[in-house]
Amino acid sequence: MFSEIFALTYLPIGRKAQVxxxxxxxxxxxxxxxxxxxPSTIVEAIRRSPAGDPVAYRIRGAVIALRSEESQQxxxxxxx
Numbered sequence: 575m576f577s578e579i580f581a582l583t584y585l586p587i588g589r590k591a592q593v594x595x596x597x598x599x600x601x602x603x604x605x606x607x608x609x610x611x612x613p614s615t616i617v618e619a620i621r622r623s624p625a626g627d628p629v630a631y632r633i634r635g636a637v638i639a640l641r642s643e644e645s646q647q648x649x650x651x652x653x654x
Contacts, residue, residue, distance in 0.1 A: 582648040591650035
């Protein structure tokens with residue numbers, strides 16, 4: 575079951591979500607899409623750095639670290 579839509583940056587560690595929309599433009603958008611962050615992709619928050627930013631996410635079998643300014647632009651739905 576799916577819940578409300580929110581920014582990826584708010585996904586709790588250990589939880590999974592489905593990508594709904596990547597809201598950036600230009601080179602950052604291309605980078606995120608190249609990393610596999612396309613609509614309907616499942617993303618799992620793995621761990622947060624000691625300073626709180628960046629956060630490591632499992633995306634299509636790879637672990638990718640994203641800064642909060644990047645993850646803020648990605649809209650997701652939590653998967654229960």
